Amino acid sequence: MNAESxxxxxWSLLLVLAYVLQVGVLQDFRPFGVHPEIMLLLALCGGxxxxxxxxxxxxxxxxxxxxxxxxxxxxxxxxxxxxxGFAAGVLEDSVIRSSRxxxxxxxxxxxxxxxxxxxxxxxxxxxxSLSDPRLWLIxxxxxxxxxVLCLAALPLxxxxxxFGLNSRAY
Amino acid sequence: MRPLSQPGxxxxxxxxxxxxxxxxxxxxxxxxxxxxxxxxxxRDSSRDALAPVRGASRWVTTPxxxxxxxxxxxDTLREENEKLxxxxxxxxxxxxxEASAQEELAKLKEQLNISFLGSTQSQVARVxxxxxxxxxxxxxxxxxxxxxxxAVGNPVVTKGGLVGRIVRVTKKxxxxxxxxxxxxxxxxTVGPDQNQGVGHGTGNTRTxxxxxxxxxxxxxxxxxSVFAGGIENSIMPPDLFIPIGTVDKITPDExxxxxxxxxxxxxxxxxxxxxxxxxxxxxx
Numbered sequence: 001m002n003a004e005s006x007x008x009x010x011w012s013l014l015l016v017l018a019y020v021l022q023v024g025v026l027q028d029f030r031p032f033g034v035h036p037e038i039m040l041l042l043a044l045c046g047g048x049x050x051x052x053x054x055x056x057x058x059x060x061x062x063x064x065x066x067x068x069x070x071x072x073x074x075x076x077x078x079x080x081x082x083x084x085g086f087a088a089g090v091l092e093d094s095v096i097r098s099s100r101x102x103x104x105x106x107x108x109x110x111x112x113x114x115x116x117x118x119x120x121x122x123x124x125x126x127x128x129s130l131s132d133p134r135l136w137l138i139x140x141x142x143x144x145x146x147x148v149l150c151l152a153a154l155p156l157x158x159x160x161x162x163f164g165l166n167s168r169a170y
Numbered sequence: 171m172r173p174l175s176q177p178g179x180x181x182x183x184x185x186x187x188x189x190x191x192x193x194x195x196x197x198x199x200x201x202x203x204x205x206x207x208x209x210x211x212x213r214d215s216s217r218d219a220l221a222p223v224r225g226a227s228r229w230v231t232t233p234x235x236x237x238x239x240x241x242x243x244x245d246t247l248r249e250e251n252e253k254l255x256x257x258x259x260x261x262x263x264x265x266x267x268e269a270s271a272q273e274e275l276a277k278l279k280e281q282l283n284i285s286f287l288g289s290t291q292s293q294v295a296r297v298x299x300x301x302x303x304x305x306x307x308x309x310x311x312x313x314x315x316x317x318x319x320x321a322v323g324n325p326v327v328t329k330g331g332l333v334g335r336i337v338r339v340t341k342k343x344x345x346x347x348x349x350x351x352x353x354x355x356x357x358x359t360v361g362p363d364q365n366q367g368v369g370h371g372t373g374n375t376r377t378x379x380x381x382x383x384x385x386x387x388x389x390x391x392x393x394x395s396v397f398a399g400g401i402e403n404s405i406m407p408p409d410l411f412i413p414i415g416t417v418d419k420i421t422p423d424e425x426x427x428x429x430x431x432x433x434x435x436x437x438x439x440x441x442x443x444x445x446x447x448x449x450x451x452x453x454x
Binding site: 020023024025027028034035037051052053056057059060063064067068069070071072073074075076078079082083086089090115119122125126127128129132134135138142 | 180181183184187188191192194195196197198199202203209212213216217220223224226227231299302303304305306307309337338345352353373
């Protein structure tokens, strides 16, 4: 098996596991009524670890899987997650010396942007997400949880990218 | 380790990738909006495929979820505990289990004897999950699907009254749009005079608004019952009167020459558990 196939296989495995975790477990863990969005987190971590292209590709597939379980239009999460995954890669590249704290900050801010972008696009397509009175609570809780959860997600993304779990590549 | 900055060629490639993905997602959104069957069947298949995974995960994580709910809902739990203590007194654990089983049975029996359904064909189902999204999407998922004859448009009720209607069906699961959804509009009949109007949800689980069709001269009083159905060409069966709630406030709208009715639901949406799906679909 060549390196490219291994990469695809590892990322696919990670995406499927994250999806099962999101749908089967995390949807019921709702501090303040909000559950973490680990598919969005995966897109961000993909960008942080693998660069902007990887962030966009992982974000697209993570978002598409996410859309399958939601009742809104198919493709909205895919677009949002791909864009924030790409942006996370660009941001990480623009940092001279990467650190865990910077990666956490990117995951936190990226999650907030991702959720807000999703709300805006959904509203355009006929839902009431942007006018949801809990919008800012959702953004805050999701970004804080994703900021913390990225400490666990980053090593997994490093593994998927082929850097090894203990690599210092953020 | 990944290089800190990408050479120009890679950056060009990244932008190209982003452009392709953006175009792809816009295409998917457009196709989905136009109702292309391939996309909806992919979504339905994934829901069916994941149904056992979700069931198994929920079963495995029940103790953790209970512990989590215990931590996050401590105040509610304490209140409930006090109520339970008062109600149950010195009952033993076995008696509690038996009571719980009896309650479960009663819930099911209750749903089998809904007076307003008459002899209409229906299917009992259980609510298995609330909204999948963090944003309020006013839907719940039930554990029965097309293999038991359920279809899009079927009204969903409890003994309390109208809960909503099915908007998506897979083989084993269905998604119900709740009447609380601001986009849920339904023809209603109000009071003993059976005045006809149109109402919609408001986004909360307490109030339903009837803001069309009830003229200023129509006689409507607080506490009057509001029913869905009883109207031809409605999304509800014309031969059934399904309760929605009772009139709480009446406000005249002089500009529109109508009375706006604020209606309190008779269904307790915080405790949706077992529901009944009426096997009837609207004509259009």
